[in-house]
Amino acid sequence: MTQALPTQLCDQLPKTGKTHTFDRLVCKECGAEYPPAATHVCEYCFGPLEVGYNYDEIRRRVTRQTIEAGPNSIWRYREFLPVETDTPIDVGTGMTPLVKSNRLARRLGLKNLYIKNDAVNMPTLSFKDRVVSVALxxxxxxxxxxxxxxxxxxxANSTAAIAAYAGLDxxxxxxxxxEAGKVLGTLIxxxxxxxxxxxxDQVNRLCCEVANTHGWGFxxxxxxxxxxxxxxxxxYEVIEQLGWQLPDHIVAPLASGSLYTKIYKGFEEFVKVGLVEPxxxxxSGAQAEGCSPIAKAFQEGKDFVIPVKPNTIAKSIAIGNPAxxxxxxxxxxxxxGNIESVTDAEIIEGMKLLAETEGIxxxxxxxxTIAVLKKLVEAGKIDPDETTVVYITGNGLKTQExxxxxxxxxxxxxxxxxxxEQALERSKTLERLEWKQVLV
Amino acid sequence: MTVKVLIPTPLQKFTNNLATVECEGGTIQALLDSLETNCPGIKARLCDDNGNPRRFLNIYVNSEDIRFLDGVETILNDKDEVSIVPAVAGGLITVNR
Structure with missing residues (x-):
C-alpha cells in the first residue's frame, strides 16, 4: 500500500467530456490507476486490477424502478457493469430463481433458507455465463x-457458446x-x-504468452x-429477489475467492447508491478439504494464504493458489462469517441432499457449498431464524462422474x-445402493 | 551456473524488450540479485520492501512453483528455466484438473 501512484498513467485516462459510469482500472494493492483497456495486472506491484466506477453518475441514472423495468437478465444492472454499449450481448443470462427452501431447510432446522440456483443459468448452466457475457x-x-x-x-462451455452467439472467433x-463430455460440450x-x-498450469502459462503475442481477448x-x-x-439479484433487502448470511463456494468478493462488492454498491438499506x-465460504488453502488460513487465523496442490473431486473449485x-x-x-471445508464423501452427500430435498x-x-452449510448449521454457526442464502453455481449434469x-x-x-410387483416389493426392503447388485 | 529466465511483458522494459534473458545464480535469491545487476531497477519491481518476491508474482523453476520448493533459497542448476509469471487474480496458475 506504500506504492506511489504512477501519475503518467493517470494522465492517459480518457477525457472525453462525457460522464461515464466507469473510467479506469485501479490496482487493488497499491491504488495505481490505468485506462480501462485490456490489461489485468498492475505494472508496478503485479496486484490485480479492478474497474473503478463513478457512483455519483450511477446514482443519478438508477432507481429500483429503472432496474425493474429493465431486461430479465443481468443487463438490468448495466450501469453497474463495465460496458459502455446500450446493446450488450444478452443471451438471457442471469435472473435465475431464488428458491425459498422448504424441505432442505426443514432437514437442517433452518427457517429462512434461500437457494440462488445458477445451475439453471443460461445458456450453459453455470454462473460463468454471467462473467463471460460481460467479458465478451x-x-x-x-x-x-x-x-x-x-x-x-x-x-470453456460458456465462452464458446456466447462467442458463437455474438459472432466472435x-x-x-x-x-x-x-473428459470427453467437457470436450464435446465445448466443440458443439x-x-x-x-x-x-x-x-x-502449463495451459495457462501458454495462454498468457498467446494473449501477449496474438492480441486476443482472453x-x-x-x-x-x-x-x-x-x-x-x-x-444484486438476491437483493432484488428478496424484495430489495439484504440477507443476514450468505454461503458461497470459494475457488479463487473472486465470486465471493464480488457478491460482497455487489451488496456494498447497492447500499452505496441507496438502492437498499444497509x-x-x-x-461464509465453502471449500473442498482436498483443496482448502483459504479455509486453512481462516482456521489458523492467518492473513495470508499458503498455496496447496489440489486433490479433490470438486475440480471446478480446485484452485491451489487462489489469488x-x-x-x-x-x-x-x-x-x-466462517470458511469451512468438507471431504469428498461429504460433497457427494451434499449433492444428493440438495437433489433429494429440493429437486436441484x-x-x-x-x-x-451444501455440505458446508450443513456443517455450519450443526456447529451452531448459522442462526435458524436468519435469512440465509446459499449459492449454487453449476449444474450436476456436467460432473456426472x-x-x-x-x-x-x-x-x-x-x-x-x-x-x-416383485421389484416394487424388493425396492421397499433394499437400500438404493444395493439395487445394482440385485437381479430382480 | 547459467539459467534461462522468462520475463513477463510488464518487465521487459528493463530487459531491452527481451522476453528471455540468460542469468547467473546458484539460488533464486542470487538470481534476483544478478538480474538487478544486469537490468537495474528490476528487483524493486519483483520484490517488496522486505526483499521478498511480491505476493502476486509466481516464480517457477522448470514449471514448479518455488513455494513448493525452498522459496528464494531454491537451488538452481545449470540449464534450469526460471519463469516469472504475474498471478492472475482468480487463481489461474495452479488449478488442478
Whole structure:
C-alpha cells in the first residue's frame, strides 16, 4: 500500500467530456490507476486490477424502478457493469430463481433458507455465463474479434457458446486429457479447440504468452477486470429477489475467492447508491478439504494464504493458489462469517441432499457449498431464524462422474405386472445402493 | 551456473524488450540479485520492501512453483528455466484438473 501512484498513467485516462459510469482500472494493492483497456495486472506491484466506477453518475441514472423495468437478465444492472454499449450481448443470462427452501431447510432446522440456483443459468448452466457475457461485451467494445480462455469445463462451455452467439472467433485452450463430455460440450459451439499436451498450469502459462503475442481477448486473463465484475450480479439479484433487502448470511463456494468478493462488492454498491438499506451480512465460504488453502488460513487465523496442490473431486473449485484468497479471508473475518471445508464423501452427500430435498442437481461445487452449510448449521454457526442464502453455481449434469456409483441403478424388470410387483416389493426392503447388485 | 529466465511483458522494459534473458545464480535469491545487476531497477519491481518476491508474482523453476520448493533459497542448476509469471487474480496458475 506504500506504492506511489504512477501519475503518467493517470494522465492517459480518457477525457472525453462525457460522464461515464466507469473510467479506469485501479490496482487493488497499491491504488495505481490505468485506462480501462485490456490489461489485468498492475505494472508496478503485479496486484490485480479492478474497474473503478463513478457512483455519483450511477446514482443519478438508477432507481429500483429503472432496474425493474429493465431486461430479465443481468443487463438490468448495466450501469453497474463495465460496458459502455446500450446493446450488450444478452443471451438471457442471469435472473435465475431464488428458491425459498422448504424441505432442505426443514432437514437442517433452518427457517429462512434461500437457494440462488445458477445451475439453471443460461445458456450453459453455470454462473460463468454471467462473467463471460460481460467479458465478451467489453471485448467487442475494445475491438477484439477473437476471444479465448483457458479452461477445464464451465468457462470453456460458456465462452464458446456466447462467442458463437455474438459472432466472435473463439479459441479455447484445454489440457489434452480432459473428459470427453467437457470436450464435446465445448466443440458443439464450433470454436477452435486447442488440446494442450500438458497440465492446466502449463495451459495457462501458454495462454498468457498467446494473449501477449496474438492480441486476443482472453476472458480470464487480459479481460479479467471486466469479466470478474459479472459475478456482482449474483449479489444484486438476491437483493432484488428478496424484495430489495439484504440477507443476514450468505454461503458461497470459494475457488479463487473472486465470486465471493464480488457478491460482497455487489451488496456494498447497492447500499452505496441507496438502492437498499444497509445491514450487516455475514459471509461464509465453502471449500473442498482436498483443496482448502483459504479455509486453512481462516482456521489458523492467518492473513495470508499458503498455496496447496489440489486433490479433490470438486475440480471446478480446485484452485491451489487462489489469488483473491486474501480478500476473501478479509471479508469472512470482518463480517463475522466462517470458511469451512468438507471431504469428498461429504460433497457427494451434499449433492444428493440438495437433489433429494429440493429437486436441484448441482455439480461438485454446489455439493461442497451444501455440505458446508450443513456443517455450519450443526456447529451452531448459522442462526435458524436468519435469512440465509446459499449459492449454487453449476449444474450436476456436467460432473456426472462424481456421483456415478453413489446413486444406485434402475431396477431392470420384465415387461409384466408380476415382475413389477416383485421389484416394487424388493425396492421397499433394499437400500438404493444395493439395487445394482440385485437381479430382480 | 547459467539459467534461462522468462520475463513477463510488464518487465521487459528493463530487459531491452527481451522476453528471455540468460542469468547467473546458484539460488533464486542470487538470481534476483544478478538480474538487478544486469537490468537495474528490476528487483524493486519483483520484490517488496522486505526483499521478498511480491505476493502476486509466481516464480517457477522448470514449471514448479518455488513455494513448493525452498522459496528464494531454491537451488538452481545449470540449464534450469526460471519463469516469472504475474498471478492472475482468480487463481489461474495452479488449478488442478
Amino acid at each position: 461485451t467489453r471485448a467487442k467494445e475494445l475491438g477484439f474479434t477473437t476471444v479465448s480462455c483457458a479452461s477445464t469445463g464451465n468457462l 473463439c479459441c479455447v485452450f484445454i489440457p489434452s486429457d480432459l 459451439y464450433d470454436p477452435t479447440l486447442m488440446a494442450v499436451e500438458g497440465n492446466y 476472458v480470464n486473463i487480459n479481460l479479467r477486470p471486466y469479466y470478474s465484475e459479472g459475478s456482482k450480479t449474483l449479489g 445491514k450487516d451480512v455475514r459471509f 483473491d484468497g486474501i480478500y476473501a479471508l478479509e471479508i469472512a473475518k470482518k463480517t463475522g 442437481f448441482t455439480e461438485t461445487a454446489g455439493g461442497t 462424481a456421483v456415478q456409483g453413489y446413486v444406485g441403478e434402475p431396477l431392470t424388470i420384465a415387461a409384466n405386472l408380476e415382475s413389477f
